[in-house]
Amino acid sequence: MNDRLDDMYREIILDHFRSPRGKKPIAKVDISSDGQNPSCGDEIELEATMDHGMLKDIHVDCRGCAISVASGSMLAEYLKGKSLEEAKRIAEVVRQLLKGEEAEIPEEYEDLDALKGVRNFPVRIKCALLAWVTLIEGLKNYEDGTVDGKVVVTTEDKE
């Protein structure tokens, strides 16, 4: 195999793919958002419990490629227990990073930096993006409550 490939499928990515975090259902669902990339068939179901402005619990169920599964799993692991503002900030940084914009992953989230390996595989960027964009939309909906019920987002044809 080659370096470019190993840069996308880094050990940390493969670890999250093999044993995804956040699979356990949560009792109280305050935020609910679905992501779908129909052309790949990637699907993500994201739920969160809010408690005093914190994402107390996050549930992520992702069916898709290794990149989308790992990305969703990392989201669940690193954003659990964070404030809504912090989650929004980190999700935005990851989104910018994946889109190739100037963005720096804060030190305490340095593992997320592994996701940027997909930037060498343009067609796979949307896979890594899906969980984060799904979260961003879910948080937005939670805050302004404009959408009734679930939001469904996609990262296809939006780049």
Next chain:
Amino acid sequence: MHQDIENTKAASRTTGVDSEKVRADFPILNRVINGHRLVYLDNAASSQKPTAVIDALTRYYTHTNANIHRGLHTLAEEATAAYERTREHTARFIGGVKQSEVIFTNGATEAINLVAATWGEDNVGEGDEILITEMEHHANLVPWVLLAQRKKAILRRIPLTSDGYLNLPEVSRLITDRTRLVAFTHMSNVLGTINPVKQLTEQAHLAGAAVLVDGAQAVPHLPVNVVDDGVDFYAFSSHKMLGPTGVGVLYGREELLEKMRPYNTGGEMIREVRFDGVTFNDLPHKFEAGTPNIAGVVAFDAALTYLENLGMESVRQHEIELTGYALNRLTEIPGLEVQGPVDPLGRGGVISFTDPKIHPHDISTLLDSRGIAIRAGHHCAQPLMKVMGKVATARASLYVYNGRDDIDALIEALMETRRYFGI
């Protein structure tokens, strides 16, 4: 070392085609991809081109280039003759039809859309039925879905059996006196299934329905005779059969084409134009408005010649043997699920498979790192994916330059993929 070379040669030869020899005619196969010999197994998407076709394109532009049919100078005459020679050749290639029955389009998709927009518009009405199958490519699906919507017609579909064939006993129930058209693929681009064109055509005709066959996957791989099969319309593409992109063929029975309204309008498709009216040109020019892909059509002639020299019976034999070998070797990977008929005689060399734990896109990326090109996704057949209960599959598809060594490389890489992901 010498022994190795001999083994490779033996491994690439079937009783149909010596793929090692064929490979030498395809310069792109010399490419090294990510440090590995290119193993091209995405032929159902598009085939590679032999030197003869590439040279024909270059020769056309360096020697002949001019617009066709109207010019009175030497180049125009030569270009017209070369263009029409391909039409004559194509007519022979698909079973000896009339030249007036061969219409050049920009691809199989346009050929089918042409029929939907002309014949379909005038022959399908409210309450009429269009019968398709569950294994159609979007190209032979979307035009009929939209036509049915426009006309308030009913779209019915022939279901599949569990082993990937059409459920033929259902057909007699599904064809009714309201069926205007039966449209189906000759060979599935996902399952590889080869459908019984003649039998379905006879059934459709008995009920007074017309027949359109999507032959995009069939004409490149098997002997096709549209006269013998008795079909009304038959569509295919040049680029899947060693020819240039941007060239497609619609065969239509003259009697039907004569009655059909034009598709695109403008130059070439007219006989006489007045400010108050137009008379249309004769077949096939009535359906070829504007300047066509002349260079592509001219070079397509070289692709037809190349395939004829191999012999379509031999091409088919080669693919039966190679498909059998591939299906067999794929069973060596535990848990791998292969779609479509298990009998190589009932199918072509399009092999879709899924690994229960690895997404097709990850498989494709990993294989690419070993120089192996396959396709992953829904293959423009979303309704079929739904029937199969899959969101996507990986697909390896074979052609004349593929040999057993390519299949061996595929199997080795698939095993490596599992090791890589730790599964």
